[in-house]
Amino acid sequence: MGDTKSQYQKIINKSRKIFEDKNSDYGSSWRILRIISLVDQIHIKAQRIRNLQNNISNRIEEGQTSEFYGIINYSIMGLIQLEIGVVDEPDLKLDDIFKLYDKKVSQTFELMIAKNHDYGEAWRDMEVISLTDLIIQKIFRMKSILKNDGKTSVSEGIDANFQDILNYSVFAQILLKE
Template sequence: MQDTSKQYDAVIDTCKSLFIKKMSDYGCAWRIMRLPSLTDQIFIKAQRIRSLQENEVRKVDEGEVSEFIGIINYCIMALIQIEKGIADQPDLSTEEVTELYEKQVAITKKLMEDKNHDYGEAWRDMRVSSLTDLILQKLLRVKQIENNAGKTIVSEGIDANYQDMINYAVFALIHLNA
């Protein structure tokens, strides 16, 4: 489990570094995005990963790694939106966003550690393509919950699905040695 924790942190450090650099370029313009818009952005990335896994020809010179990083960062944006609400204008400094990013990562990593303990690191024997399919399944669940105005009867909420997607994407990046 210790190895997993270090690998997890290394992946998140890469994702966070890119996130902070993009904050320098764009600010937090994403704060105006509603959850369904973020869900759709994640869906586009997951669909592209699946296409890359299934098609031999690539017309854009970006691989799975950058798309999985995008999934992680968009999911963290969504979790921040759930916590803070949608803004009319960019309203957070890089320092505030970094703090919120790290908070969501800590919560999500703890969930991973708890599930990893119970499941015995079963993800290590999974294929990256299966992790991609699980992310797509979670996205379809989130879209259904969003279509139901956020209400569920017996299922986890949207936040738990975003957290699971982060963890699946981290596992995929560990498998890809990113």
Template sequence: MRDYGTAWRILRPSSMTDQIFIKAQRIRSIETKGISKVDEGVRSEFIGIVNYCAMALVQLELQPADQPEMDADVALKMYLDKIYGSKALMEDKNHDYDEAWRKMRVSSFTDLILMKLHRTKQIEDNQGKTIISEGIDANYMDMINYAIFALIKLEFPNDEENA
């Protein structure tokens, strides 16, 4: 927020979804091509996915603002609430799935994020209505967690726990 303030408050959730898509698509492109022409690797893009997903969760709650100014402390508290809520979901799922993420590849997290983005776009195109599937918020939370798992795998590639 020091660089951009709360300018993101003007974005509709669907625009947030598209921003996340751009980041995930760039990660997949770099993974596929094995090279990046811009001097930023996939790590910064996964961090961006975490941030945009948390901001999108705030936008779902508050709705976009015509005037994006928001008290920095309020924005930070809401952002952290969304991150901690996602972490609690991760811990519950991690228990049920027996930490399967540790044996996954980073590229699989990229693909899962892209799949969640396609699901999210379909729900958005259907005005948020679902019959039996999770809502947009659950997809954003899952994307946060997939991106965090990818960041852990990138940071500790040779960790036996992550193999």
């Protein structure tokens, strides 16, 4: 488990650096995105990963790795939006954004630790393709939940799905590096 923690942190550190750079360029413009828009952005990236995995030729040089980083960051944006709400105009200072980012990462990391304990790091025996499929499945679940005004009878909510997608993306990055 110790190795997983350090591997996870390395992926998150790179994700955060990308997030910092984008926020330095664009500010908090992403704050206007509604939850469905963030889900759709994740869907686009996951579908591109799936196409790359199916050996469909690509015209953009970025591969799976950059797309998984995008999914990680869109998932964190979604978690932030769920907590503080969507706005009509960018409203957060960089320091506030990064505090919220770190908070959501910390909460999701703790969830990963708990699930890894219970599941015995089963993800290490999975294929990256399977993790991609699980991400896409979570996207369709989220779209269904959103069509039901965010209500579920027995299932996890949108936040849990964003956290799972984030963790699956980190796992995929770890597996791609091994």
